[in-house]
Amino acid sequence: MILVTGGAGFIGGNFVLDWLAESNEAVINLDKLTYAGNADTLKSLAGDARHAFVHGDIGDRELVARLLEEHRPRAVVNFAAESHVDRSIHGPGDFIQTNVVGTFNLLESVRAYWSALPEAERAAFRFLHVSTDEVYGTLSADDHPFRETNAYEPNSPYSASKAASDHLVRAWHHTYGLPVLTTNCSNNYGPYHFPEKLIPLVILNALAGKPLPIYGDGQQIRDWLYVKDHCSAIRRVLQAGRLGETYNVGGWNEKANLDVVQHICSILDELRPREDGQSYFSQITYVTDRPGHDRRYAIDATKLADELGWKPTETFESGIRKTVQWYLDSQEWVQNVTSGAYRDWVNQQYGN
Numbered sequence: 001m002i003l004v005t006g007g008a009g010f011i012g013g014n015f016v017l018d019w020l021a022e023s024n025e026a027v028i029n030l031d032k033l034t035y036a037g038n039a040d041t042l043k044s045l046a047g048d049a050r051h052a053f054v055h056g057d058i059g060d061r062e063l064v065a066r067l068l069e070e071h072r073p074r075a076v077v078n079f080a081a082e083s084h085v086d087r088s089i090h091g092p093g094d095f096i097q098t099n100v101v102g103t104f105n106l107l108e109s110v111r112a113y114w115s116a117l118p119e120a121e122r123a124a125f126r127f128l129h130v131s132t133d134e135v136y137g138t139l140s141a142d143d144h145p146f147r148e149t150n151a152y153e154p155n156s157p158y159s160a161s162k163a164a165s166d167h168l169v170r171a172w173h174h175t176y177g178l179p180v181l182t183t184n185c186s187n188n189y190g191p192y193h194f195p196e197k198l199i200p201l202v203i204l205n206a207l208a209g210k211p212l213p214i215y216g217d218g219q220q221i222r223d224w225l226y227v228k229d230h231c232s233a234i235r236r237v238l239q240a241g242r243l244g245e246t247y248n249v250g251g252w253n254e255k256a257n258l259d260v261v262q263h264i265c266s267i268l269d270e271l272r273p274r275e276d277g278q279s280y281f282s283q284i285t286y287v288t289d290r291p292g293h294d295r296r297y298a299i300d301a302t303k304l305a306d307e308l309g310w311k312p313t314e315t316f317e318s319g320i321r322k323t324v325q326w327y328l329d330s331q332e333w334v335q336n337v338t339s340g341a342y343r344d345w346v347n348q349q350y351g352n
């Protein structure tokens, strides 16, 4: 079996669902259920003996040691993190606590477990750390997309905390020999995405008749990857990645934010036209920019393609259409996540 952390979040939840759809290998799912964790995402696994959910913190060494001893996983896949840049600007403390201190504690628990394994199991064991392209900082328009060899230049409290966690993972390999793999992925989108992030926020605000907030001039570029393609990349790296290596994961889908939002508006105009006959484009609203906003991210995923033969299956056009349709079809999930705590965040971030 494998131990997944943060498996009630957006990517971790998709990963667990896909893992159990693709194989019969059991999953222990450790998640703190912060505001971003959602047990509803895992509802379809109720009664499935291959999935055990454990409510807890990656930084709780006693709990993690017990889980490792009891279940003896052959791998740990670490998704657990604070993940939203804007929240890291309002309050960086939780990011340092989970992403840095939490990862440190998790590495120590895993190291103790791994060191005591019999030789064959120790050789086969893997710790896969899921990270982000934001650790590389920002690109200008004519820079080459991020390669694994780019220097780390994080610009936000979030990306700095992820960069720190990547460095810890690297050091635990070089110093202690822990068999680690790190993936640095670009922006994901797809089902079960918490609506504080651009794409789900825009879909839900559009349907609710609310403004679609564009930070600054809307010309910042992100490289979008459908979440299920990210999950397949992680499975592939876990299976065949070289120990101690990092792999960049991206969709070759660079888009300016304004183009993304306009694309969503066009799909909604077609699938769920507004009752007043107007286009959703009329809800687009420019708001104050994010402080320190990175201008462009783009991933060169050549290493992953050449070494491990991975490539994404969705284009942005196919993936975003599926995503919009999923939100139209998943009102119960949406209603459950847009709770009081979510409304408090929206008021803090966007005012009225």
Ligand code: NAD
Residues within 6 Å of the ligand: 005, 006, 007, 008, 009, 010, 011, 012, 030, 031, 032, 033, 034, 035, 036, 037, 038, 056, 057, 058, 059, 078, 079, 080, 081, 082, 083, 084, 098, 102, 130, 131, 132, 133, 162, 184, 185, 186, 187, 188, 189, 194
């Ligand atoms: P998310 O915020 O949706 O989910 C994070 C999950 O981790 C939640 O379920 C939360 O409850 C859990 N968690 C938080 N702190 C924890 C702790 N101390 N102990 C145990 N569980 C805890 O995040 P996401 O978008 O699914 O991202 C998952 C990982 O992928 C993160 O490490 C993130 O940095 C990375 N990543 C995200 C993206 C993206 O576009 N979303 C892109 C690249 C990398």
Ligand code: DAU
Residues within 6 Å of the ligand: 083, 084, 085, 086, 131, 132, 133, 134, 185, 186, 187, 188, 196, 197, 198, 199, 201, 213, 214, 215, 216, 218, 220, 221, 222, 257, 290, 297
């Ligand atoms: O690049 C990978 C990263 O992608 C992950 O590591 C992060 O966990 C994930 O949150 C995401 O970070 P971003 O900051 O790029 O994603 P977000 O959806 O918050 O914003 C995408 C872009 O849209 C960004 O340029 C900011 C902009 N934006 C965002 C929001 C929420 C807006 O213009 N308006 C908004 O209301």
